[in-house]
Structure formats: structure tokens, C-alpha cells
Amino acid sequence: MTRPSRGRLARYGFAEGDGRARAADLLGPDGLGLWRPDTQEPADERAAELLSALSRAADPDLALRQLHRLVEAERRTADQPPVLDALAADPGLRRRLVAVLGASAALGDHLVANPAQWTVLATDPDGLAPAADGRLDLVVAARLTPATDAVPVLRQAYRLALLRIAAADLTGGCGLEQTMTALSGLADVTLAAAYELAVDELPKGTPRPRLAVVAMGKCGGEELNYVSDVDVIFVAASDDDLPAATLVATRLIHICGLVAWPVDAALRPEGNRGPLVRTLASHLAYYRRWARTWEFQALLKARPAAGDLDLAREWMGALAPLVWTAAERPEAVEDVRAMRRKIIDNIPPKELEREIKRGPGGLRDIEFAVQLLQLVHGRGDESLRAPGTIPALRALVAGGYVGRADGEALLSGYRFLRGVEHRLQLQGLRRTHTVPTEPAALRWLAAALSYQATPGRNAVEEFRAEWVAHATEVRRLHAKLLYRPLLESVARVPAEGLRLTPEAARHRLEILGFADPAGALRHLQALTGGVSRTAAIQRTLLPVLLSEFADAPEPDRGLLNYRQVSEKLGSTPWYLRLLRDTGPVARRLARVLSSSRYAADLLAREPEALRLLAEDVELTPRGRSVLCEGFTAAAARHADPVEAIRAVRALRRRELVRLACADVLSRAGSLAPAPGLADVTVVGTALSDVADATLAAALRTARAVRPAPPGLRFAVIGMGRLGGYESNYLSDADVLFVYDPPPGGDERAAGAAAHAIAEELRRLLSAPAPDPPLGVDADLRPEGRQGPLVRSLAAYAQYYLRWSKVWEAQALLRARFVCGDADLGAEFEAVIDPVRYPAGGLTREQVVEIRRIKARVETERLPRGADPATHTKLGRGGLADVEWAVQLLQLQHADRLPELRGTRTLDALAAARDADLVEPDDAAAMAVGWTLAAQVRNALMLIRGRAGDQLPRHGVELAGVVRLLGRDDPGEFLDDYLRTGRRSRAAMERVLDAPA
Known part of the structure; x- marks a missing residue:
């Protein structure tokens, strides 16, 4: 073959260099006869169609080599290989067979060893693809198997069914879920056939035992992959059945190992140290007394598979109450988390980042998060009791336990990772969960997953980018869901407390100490009634919140406050998502609403401020300089003084929410305290800082409204608790107003302007608004209410020198500059120091x-x-x-x-x-x-x-x-x-x- 002809083959995806030369040889006249070296074109139209099909295979070179081997195997028994004619006549067969040959070296080897078996992929006379539902066709297998022993027939039947499933999977005839279901169904019928063979081999005269084979793990969840152990548990009906049942179970394991895959019974009580078969009664005794949390977690996927199916269902029904109360154990939630950490710790370091099953961001992350949520919430919601990961995750989303976006991200990640796992295992039909590092293997994997090059990135880089994105998101959501603080709280609520039926709710409200159970029940019905997603999420949250409300002296008020906040924010997308997903927000909100009318009223006026409960850092008091800068900037953004002061008061309201909530949570002690607020002096300082910032911003606005003569200096002096940094939540701002006229200016005009500024400041802060007012009290000024509201610095100096009394000196001990002209404030303090610190x-x-x-x-x-x-x-x-x-x-x-x-x-x-x-x-x-x-x-x-x-x-x-x-x-x-x-x-x- 000339170099140009090899170049023309490049468009069909064959490897460069020696690989393309080998392809030319296999396709040429001495090979399959599909390529004409003289014209450098396909031999005919049929050849062109087959070459096109080969080009679409995951590995065109592998598909070509396997096809050539298959044809050579047929030539040994026939002059004209029927496979080439069939491929030309049956486009469906062509698509399916080439896909299998290019994606699975193991299945290709099987077809070469059994050259008549490709016919199971042919389109039937009605134009339908071969069934890929996992059923065994023992008749076809017997016809294609020369042996008369049942085990080889069963092995061939298994391989033929696997071949049909793989072909449908690779060509889009079956999606991921259909493929997993078909593989699990194939395992079931294989177990059932092996069971019958094992029973037939019992010693003559031995009664048929009542033995159930219960599928566990991926098989139980109907999410089996191509190469996996099949986990089972064997259950006998009675002690009399045990000897024969053990013989059957032992033989079944041996047969399945010969036919398809190892059967793993290690999930049974006591694992490999325990008896292979136990009676139903023995299982119950073990799970009631000895079982650990992971064993109940494993039972989530239990499903009748073979043998006595009625007995399997009876076993599952008997264990269900134990499974759905396991999460109430004090250690249950942490047990599941610890088991996940242990799995990661046991991964070899060099494989950690390549493990799509056990590694961080892998399948186990999704499965553990879903299973923990099932254990905790499934106690009260039977819709969550699905054995499969995908159905369970969909149920969690539908029930409001997982957000829609989070659920879709997990589903997408699960499908991606399972798809990668299927392709890796299908290639050599060997058990693997590790992404390869070799460039050729990576190129094959990317092609098998249908990735293509894009501008700037080749197919492997496209695959890696999506893999990293999914793994990162899965890891994040795993941490978010598995370590959700609400889980422990829900787990502590008895199962009957999760079912908020009217009767159960009324009874629970009485037990929890609600003074008006009927009224509380009306609140619950208003919050949880209907089939909306909001109601579903409320049904998840309220059992936990009720327990928190019950710890308060007035549980009814906590529930009422919660309803009021929920009605204001219930239609806001982030509200319930924040309570369900974000840290300790739900419990913190319940604590605040049930402990403090002040905080509850603030939240009712500023409900979006409950976002502050999400992080400790958000509950940390802001420093004075930060507050003053923020408040003043907010005022400066509005030319209208009404809008300016409204913005300032909104910021003050938010800061009061921050401080009140932090104070409640710090004092309560049962939740992580907000940094520093357990100290009452810190609260006083923080509240005084907020008042300072409010006065500073209000003064700026007042001066903009009431222009003063150029050079007029004005300052606000804090007195009383404000001056002493000892403000409380409802303190007025005790102040003095001082001004200094411009040099050479009209003192009367300056005094009038200063008085107008002070009056405007007080007016702005006292205007009606949805926040607690900051009263500005100037009654500690000289002569009290009878004296002028504002005095000049000189007037203060003259008064204190001539007229002040000892109680006024005492009041001045707390005087400090708050806002305005800092130099004037310092001068004022210098004037009053001899008065408050009298000589001698x-x-x-x-x-x-x-x-x-x-x-x-x-x-x-x-x-x-x-x-x-x-x-x-x-x-x-x-x-x-x-x-x-x-x-x-x-x-x-x-x-x-x-x-x-x-x-x-x-x-x-x-x-x-x-x-x-x-x-x-x-x-x-x-x-x-x-x-x-x-x-x-x-x-x-x-x-x-x-x-x-x-x-x-x-x-x-x-x-x-x-x-x-x-x-x-x-x-x-x-x-x-x-x-x-x-x-x-x-x-x-x-x-x-x-x-x-």
C-alpha cells in the first residue's frame, strides 16, 4: 500500500504510522477486501458503509482487528464468511456489532472464539433490535453450545444476554438506567437458574428447602454494572431447612462463579465469620441486638432476587421497623460519616484522585449522602424507601429534602461516573473503577464516551474537564448533605414525630408543652398544608423546629413568630432552602424566634436579615469605623434626605438584627456562640457603635438639608449610656450639641444654623419607619429642657465655669465625642475636663x-x-x-x-x-x-x-x-x-x- 492510500484511510480514524499500515493490510484484497489500493477508495458501497461504521467505533483499529479475526474464524468453516454479507444487509447489526468490537476487547475475543454468536445481535424479521432486557435465552444458548452440561449452557446464555445489553448500551438503544436495570435483571435470572440447578443436585430424598436469596448492594438497588460481585444474603425459613439450604447456597455460589461473577455473601450477619445461611428468626435476633449502623445502611438496598421470594419479602418486612429506626441511635449519623471517611482512608494514595467509585467526588460520595438522608427522613416518609440511588435521589428532591439544583447536579454526576465505570469495565470485562493514566487508554476512554475535540481542546481534555467539574460538584454536595447539621436534629426526633398528621401533631404538641395545641395545630396546617414544594420542605423542618420551640418558656409564641416570618418569605426561593441546607440556620432561627420578641419583631420587619444566621462571621459585631463609613456612604447615595435616612435606618435595623440574634445565641449556650457576644460589655459597645454610626450619617444628611455658614463647626457629644459605651437595645441616644461659629462670622446666624441642624437631625431619626426609633435626648444639656438645644463652645465653657452643679459634673464623666467635627469634640472635652475631674x-x-x-x-x-x-x-x-x-x-x-x-x-x-x-x-x-x-x-x-x-x-x-x-x-x-x-x-x- 502506498503512503497516499494510507493517508486516505486517516479520515476513518485509524491510528497513524504502523497502525494505519496494519489497517490498510487488513482492509485490502488479502484481508477483508474492503479497500482498493489502486484507487485509494472503498471497494464498493457496502465497503464504504462498513468503513464508516468502523470509523464511529470507540477504537476503529480494535474494531477492525476483531472483525478480521471473526471473519478468519468463519473462513475456517465456510467459503464465504456470512458476517460480511449480514453486515451489508443489516444496518442495525452493523451498528451494534461494530460498536461492541470497538469498545470491548473481551466481548470481541468471545465472539471470535464463538463465531456463530454474532447472530444474536441481528435485527429480527419485524425490523426490531434484539431484546436487551437481561433475560436468559437458554434455547438459543443450547443450540450454540456443543456441551450437554447445564452450566456451560447457562454460561453461554449469560454471555449472549450480556452481549445484547452491551450492544444496546453502546448504540444508544438503552440509557444508563435501562442498562443498570437490565444487568440487575440478568443477575436475578442467573441466580434463579443457578438456584434451580443447585436444588436439582441435592441428595436424592432431600426435601426442597425454603431458601430466599436476597440481592444486596448494586444488584439490590438495580444499579449493577458490567463486572461486579453480586452481593446476597441467604435466608432460611426454619432450622429444619438449614442443612439443605446451606448445601444449595454453597452450590449456587460455585455455579455463579463458573457462569458469570462471584457471589459475595459478606454482608450477612457477622460477615464471613458467620453462618452462610440463617433463619429469619436468627436474622431478627442479630439485627435487634448486634447490628451496626452500616448494616442497616446496607439493608436499604435489599431486594428479593431468587429462591423463595415470599420468604424474602417476609424477611424484609420483619426487618423494616429496625431499618427505619436505626437513625435514632445517638451515634447513627456519625457512624455513616465515619464509614465514608474510612473508605477514603483505605484507598491507595496513588489511586485516590483517579478512583471514580470510592474516591472523593466519586460514586460513594453520592450513595452515602443519599443513604444517610434516606435513613433519617425515610422514617417518616415512605416515598424515600427506594433501594436504588437514582429513584431515592429523585424522591428526596420531590419531597423537598434536597434542593432541585443540588439534586440535578448529583443525578448528573451519578450518570457521568456510572457511564465512565461502564466503559472502563466493558473494555476488558474486568472489575475496575480507576481512570487510566496512559495516553492511549485515555484516548480510547474519551472516544468510548463519545467525546470529541473542540477548538482549543482535544477529546481527552474535554473528558477531563467534565470529570473534574462533576467530581468537584459531587464532593461539595456530599459535604453539604452528609454534614448537614439539621440531620442530627431530625434524627433525634422520634419517628412518630415526623408524621405531621393532625392527630399525631396534636398529640406531639401536647407532649412538647404547647399551651394551645389547637392553635399551634392551625399554624402547622397553614405551613404544611397542600402538595406544594414549600409545604413539603416545611414538613421536613417543623419536627425539628417544634423541639426547639418546646425548650422555650413560650413554645406557642415561637411557632407563631415562625409562621409570620415564613408567610413573609415563604415564596422567596432562598428562604426554605437556607433553613434546610445552610449550616445551623434552622435551629438558630428557632432559638431566636422562641426566645426574643425583640429579635422576632426585627426579623418580621427585616426578614432577609436571617441570612446572617448562616455563618458565625456574620454574627460578629462590626467595628465603629466600618459602621460609620458604611452608614455615611449609604446616606450619600441619596439626594433626597428622606431616602437617605431611610437607607441609614435600614442599615441600623440590620445591625440590630445581627446583634440581637448573636446575643441570644451566645447567651443560650446550646448553639455555637457568636464570637465575643457572651460579654455584656461587648454588647454595650456594639450597640453604642451602631448609634454612633447612625448619628454620624444623620448629621451628614441634616447638614445637607440645613446649609450652614461656611466654616461653622458642629459636633455631637455622647452622654449617659451612649457616652459610656453601655447602650442597651432600647436606649435613647443621650447627647449634647456643640458648635463653633466661623471666625468673624455672625454668631446669631451661626447659632440659628446650628439649632436648625440639631432639630433636623432629631426630626429625621424620629420619623415613622419600620424599625425601632433612635430617640435623641438632649435633656442633660445645661439648664435641661429650659436651656437652648445647642450651645457654642464658648457658651458651654462659660456655663460650666459659673453655674454648673455637682450632678452636672457627674453627668459629664461619661461625655465623649461621637460625630461631627473631631477637633471641636476634642476642644469640648478639654473644656469639661476641669469640671468632671475637679482639682483637689x-x-x-x-x-x-x-x-x-x-x-x-x-x-x-x-x-x-x-x-x-x-x-x-x-x-x-x-x-x-x-x-x-x-x-x-x-x-x-x-x-x-x-x-x-x-x-x-x-x-x-x-x-x-x-x-x-x-x-x-x-x-x-x-x-x-x-x-x-x-x-x-x-x-x-x-x-x-x-x-x-x-x-x-x-x-x-x-x-x-x-x-x-x-x-x-x-x-x-x-x-x-x-x-x-x-x-x-x-x-x-x-x-x-x-x-x-
């Missing part, structure tokens, strides 16, 4: 005045009917007691001890202790008293959703505070609070009564 401390008369005012505050400001022992602000040992003691020490000594010059109560108390101004035990008692009172006060606000300082001595609010603070016994907690308050009060009195 206080006179005796001033100390007496402070004591008198303190006594008056206790008498006049404690609300009527309030209990002074449990009032967090003005009660004995509460916030005010400690703050007055600390502030007295600051007024007396901060002039000579700069470390006392701080606005935070606890910092100043610690400095006073370190300076030996207060006994360490007294300092500790006051610190504990102040901290506990602040914690209780914040907890009360979170629970009630409104301001309140009175800790009740009984009832749901006390129980709520106790739960929120991570304590157990309300009575014990109340005793501790009273004891702490008494010690704090005594320490305060020793400080206030000390000689001046």
Missing part, C-alpha cells in the same frame, strides 16, 4: 450633696410598685448603685489619677481597685452586681421587646431570662440574683459612706 477632688459638701441626690433618686424615681430587690437599674445593688459609687470615686480622685478618666463603668471600677481606692472584694462584688443587672436588663428587653427594668419573681418572663442566660433553675437563679444584689449594695454603701 470634691468638697465635703459636694459629697454630701451626691449622697442626698442618690437617696432622692431611689425614693422618687423607683416606679410605684417596683420591687427594689429585683429592679435592675434602680434596685439594690443594681446598675445605678454601682455607677454612683464609681462616679463618686472618679470625681474625688481622677484629677490626680488619670487612669480613672474613662467613660466605662467597669474600667473605672477596675482602675479604682488597682489604685486602692476600693477594697478588692468590694470591687469584685460591684462588678458582678453591675454585670448581672446589665445582663438581666438586656435579657428582659430581648424577651419582652420593650423597655423594662423589673425582674419578675415568677412566670414565663423569669423562665425566659433564665434560659437566655444559660441557667437552669429559675428559683436558684433568683436566689443568686438577690444574693449578688445584696453584696453589691453593701459594697456600694461602704464606698458612698466612706469619710470624704
